Each structure stands twice: as structure tokens, then as C-alpha cells.
Amino acid sequence: MSRPILPGATIGILGSGQLGRMLAQAARGMGYRVATLSPGTDTPTGQIADHEVVADYDDLDAIASFARDVDVVTFEFENVASAATDVAARHAPVRPRGEVLHVTQNRLREKRVLAAAGLPTAPFEAVDEFRGLEAAVARIGTPCILKTAGFGYDGKGQVRIDAGTELEWAWQAMAGGPAVLEGFVDFEAELSVVAARGLDGELVDFGLIENRHADHILDVSIADMPVGEALEDDARQIAATVMEALDVVGVLCVELFLTRDGKLLVNELAPRPHNSGHLTIEGCPSSQFDQQLRAVCGLPLGDTLRKAPVAMANLLGDLWEGGEPDWVAALSDPAVNLHLYGKAAARPGRKMGHLTAFGTDRDDAMRRVMVARSVLKGA
Ligand SMILES: Nc1ncnc2c1ncn2[C@@H]1O[C@H](COP(=O)(O)OP(=O)(O)O)[C@@H](O)[C@H]1O
Ligand SMILES: [Mg+2]
Incomplete structure (x- = not known):
């Protein structure tokens, strides 16, 4: 068993978007240093990181030197080729291992692994x-x-x-x-389970999250889908089976369909924190990013218990069409929290940030986050 990577060490993140940014925020909060590698500059992750390395993901020399300078390599961008993760693994632990990316970056390989593990898909x-x-x-x-x-x-x-x-x-x-x-699955709902697995095999998850999409992009997520204990246990068991089948160290999200006849089917896997898990930042003592940090550093995992009913709404670039959104109006409800990812150009469909809101129950949380988002557009 390798020794834990302790605060003060450097976390290397391949990729530089908002997922890396929120991981970097968690890492800095616990006293780690952060380096990020991607082709961009002034990136969402780079703005938070100690070091922003500009290189292509297929620049193996750059990947090797990046890995030499960090204590562990993880990623937020999953389309990194095996050649790159193999090179990185010669110089630093890569968590989750490259094979996990290799499987999940191809829908066919992924579905075959799911089928081999006896998990239901369309x-x-x-x-x-x-x-x-x-x-x-x-x-x-x-x-x-x-x-x-x-x-x-x-x-x-x-x-x-x-x-x-x-x-x-x-x-x-x-x-x-x-x-x-x-x-085609005529689903009742789309759900996800975000789970984390530690270096020693410890497993935690955040329970069932309901996801509503608009134009194929996640729009709103709500914690605690009230589907009953049996179905929730099934979903958590599916996530556990995936984590073990792939020997994941880190965070992975299982996207699920709930069919009209009450069955769960796995849609796809994301071997990293997931947009649907952003509500864990305020919603849980240890967020999906805290868990990723702890897992890849070989630390014990944190508490995933949800503090109160919580919902999340994405902020896409479309919101900027009429000028700067009215942040003051959205924040006039104290239950609402704002996250912006530091992206300069607000293109339509681009994920610029998100809102979360607590409520007395899930409908109230959902209502509050939707109201906050709608008032952003002004009167
Ligand atoms: N087999 C399917 N049946 C019904 N809807 C689907 C199916 N596959 C995908 N979708 C819809 O399209 C969305 C995006 O598909 P997904 O496979 O998750 O790809 P992506 O990698 O783009 O997230 C899903 O969240 C779901 O709403
Ligand atoms: Mg998807």
C-alpha cells in the first residue's frame, strides 16, 4: 500500500475546465498545490492553479515533464489517449488509472464492460x-x-x-x-449516482440525483430522487459494481435511465466528477471534488450525507445575450449560491457557471434555483 500524498504536495490535473477548477479549489483549500496541463491559457483551472502548463494532450514530452513535477496525476478531461496516460504513469501515480479512461472514452468498450459486469443497458x-x-x-x-x-x-x-x-x-x-x-429508452426520469472509491477500496456515494436536460445539455439536478429504498439501493449497487469492475480510484458518475416500468438502465459513465454532482459542494460535508482529492491522494474519504434538500441549475452562455446577468437579483434569496467558472466568452450552450439552492424540500429547492436563474435575465 503506497503512502498517502499529504497536503503541500502537488496535484497534477490533465484538462483545465470547470471540473478541474472546482477540484483545484478543493485542493487549495486543503493546502495542496495544483498544476494543470491543457492547450489553453487563462483557463478555468489555470486561474486557480499554481502552475498552468500549455501543451497538447498528445505532446508526450510535455506530459512526461508535467508528471515529473507533480505528486499525482488525475484528470478532468477524459479524452486523453492511452499513450499520454502511459507516459505519465512512468513518473507519477495516475488516478484513476489510464485503463479507466480508455474504457469510458469509447461507448462500445464501455457498454461491453457494463454487459460483462452483468449490468443492464439499453x-x-x-x-x-x-x-x-x-x-x-x-x-x-x-x-x-x-x-x-x-x-x-x-x-x-x-x-x-x-x-x-x-x-x-x-x-x-x-x-x-x-x-x-x-x-431508444422511453424513460420516466434520468438519474445519476456519483461515487468515490479510495486507494484501499473504500466506497462512498451521494445517493440518487435526478437530472433534467434541455437540448441534450444538463439543465437542472435535484438531490434525492424519491424512488423508494429498493431502487436507490439498486442504483448504488450498480455504481459499486462499476467502481470495482474498473478498479477506479477517484470519482465516477453513472448516468441512469429510470424506465416507465420502474427499471434502471445504465446510460453512460463519466470517470470523474460530474455536472450533476455540483450540488454536493454546498449540499454535503465533503463534495465530489473533496472526494476526488482524497481518493487520488490515498486519504480516507469524507462524509456524503446531504445537509438539506438542494438543487442545481446550469448557467449557459445564452444567459449573457442581453448583457451581464443580474447577479444581485439572483442572490437576493439567501438560500442561493453562485458559481462562475471564469470563462471569458459566453457562447450559447457553453457552461459558464451554476446556481445551487437549498429548500425545505426538493420541490422548494428546485423552485428557488429556477426563480434565481430566471431573475438573472432581468425584468
Ligand atoms: N438510448 C437513449 N434513449 C433515450 N434517450 C437517450 C438515449 N441515449 C441518450 N439519450 C438522451 O441524450 C442525452 C445525452 O446522451 P448521452 O449518451 O448521455 O451522451 P453525452 O455523452 O452527450 O452526455 C441523455 O442524457 C438522454 O437525455
Ligand atoms: Mg451523458
Whole structure:
């Protein structure tokens, strides 16, 4: 068992977005130093970090020297190639290990691991070339969803196929790469479980979170989905099975569908803190970022007990269209907290920040966070 990485040591983060920023905030809070590597400058993570290294993720020399200068390497950007994580691992522990990224950055590999672990997913088939698409659609049935195997996020790289859909058009959206065809799930709700696993195998999770999307981007998350203890236990068991099957050290989010007949299906995995877990920052004694820090440093994990009903709403760049949002108005409810990620350009659809709100119950928390977001746009 390796010794814990103690405060004063340097956490190396591959990637520099808001997830790295909030990890860096947690790390600095506990007295660690932080270095980040990405192709950008003045990044959300770089603004908080001690060192901001500018390099491409495939610049193996830069990755090697970055890893030499830090005590542990973790990441917030999951599309780092195995070549890069292998190089980093020669100089510092990489947590979670590169294999976890390798599996989760490809939908097909991920679904195969899930299936091998006996976990339920929507029916799926690999489609490597256009020729195979028609037969796959016939087997899966319509409606179904065609997704690129790699590099998809926020609904990018996916198309829905219905009975009349032109298959050639659908295939074009895959940009020539391999794809996965999935049965369409007529879900009751989308849920997630954010879990953390320590170096010694200790497991914690934050329970079920309900997620509502708008235009394929997460819009609102609410803690504690009231689905009953049995289903919640199932969801937590699914997360535990994934963590152990992949031997994850760190945080991982399991995105789930709750079907109309009350079953859970795994949608996808994110091997890092997740947008749906942002409500743990105020909502829990130890947030998803605290847990990631503790896990990758080999420390005992923290308390995930939720303090009060809490909800989170994303702030997308669209909110800036009419000028600077009215922060004063949103914060006039003392139950509301504001997080901004330090991004200069507010493009439509870009995640610029989020709000959280506590409430007397989940509906009240949800209502308060929605009101706070709506008043941002002014009268
Ligand atoms: N098989 C499916 N059936 C129904 N809706 C789906 C399915 N797959 C994805 N979706 C919808 O699209 C969203 C984004 O898909 P997801 O696979 O999670 O990709 P991303 O990597 O873009 O988050 C999901 O949160 C869900 O709302
Ligand atoms: Mg998703």
C-alpha cells in the first residue's frame, strides 16, 4: 500500500475546465498545490492553479515533464489517449488509472464492460460502417439512437433514427467513425449516482440525483430522487459494481435511465466528477471534488450525507445575450449560491457557471434555483 500524498504536495490535473477548477479549489483549500496541463491559457483551472502548463494532450514530452513535477496525476478531461496516460504513469501515480479512461472514452468498450459486469443497458449494437446500419436498425427497432463511439458529449455526435429517417443522413453525423446503435429508452426520469472509491477500496456515494436536460445539455439536478429504498439501493449497487469492475480510484458518475416500468438502465459513465454532482459542494460535508482529492491522494474519504434538500441549475452562455446577468437579483434569496467558472466568452450552450439552492424540500429547492436563474435575465 503506497503512502498517502499529504497536503503541500502537488496535484497534477490533465484538462483545465470547470471540473478541474472546482477540484483545484478543493485542493487549495486543503493546502495542496495544483498544476494543470491543457492547450489553453487563462483557463478555468489555470486561474486557480499554481502552475498552468500549455501543451497538447498528445505532446508526450510535455506530459512526461508535467508528471515529473507533480505528486499525482488525475484528470478532468477524459479524452486523453492511452499513450499520454502511459507516459505519465512512468513518473507519477495516475488516478484513476489510464485503463479507466480508455474504457469510458469509447461507448462500445464501455457498454461491453457494463454487459460483462452483468449490468443492464439499453440494447445496443456496434456499427463500424454504413453497410451494417440497416440490418442493425432492423434488429434494434425504431426509434433508436446512433452515437459516435468516441468523443461525444452534451448530445454531440448522436442522431435519433425513426421509421422514416434517411439512414445515409444519419450515418453522415458519425463523420466516418465507428458508432453504436442503441434502442431508444422511453424513460420516466434520468438519474445519476456519483461515487468515490479510495486507494484501499473504500466506497462512498451521494445517493440518487435526478437530472433534467434541455437540448441534450444538463439543465437542472435535484438531490434525492424519491424512488423508494429498493431502487436507490439498486442504483448504488450498480455504481459499486462499476467502481470495482474498473478498479477506479477517484470519482465516477453513472448516468441512469429510470424506465416507465420502474427499471434502471445504465446510460453512460463519466470517470470523474460530474455536472450533476455540483450540488454536493454546498449540499454535503465533503463534495465530489473533496472526494476526488482524497481518493487520488490515498486519504480516507469524507462524509456524503446531504445537509438539506438542494438543487442545481446550469448557467449557459445564452444567459449573457442581453448583457451581464443580474447577479444581485439572483442572490437576493439567501438560500442561493453562485458559481462562475471564469470563462471569458459566453457562447450559447457553453457552461459558464451554476446556481445551487437549498429548500425545505426538493420541490422548494428546485423552485428557488429556477426563480434565481430566471431573475438573472432581468425584468
Ligand atoms: N438510448 C437513449 N434513449 C433515450 N434517450 C437517450 C438515449 N441515449 C441518450 N439519450 C438522451 O441524450 C442525452 C445525452 O446522451 P448521452 O449518451 O448521455 O451522451 P453525452 O455523452 O452527450 O452526455 C441523455 O442524457 C438522454 O437525455
Ligand atoms: Mg451523458
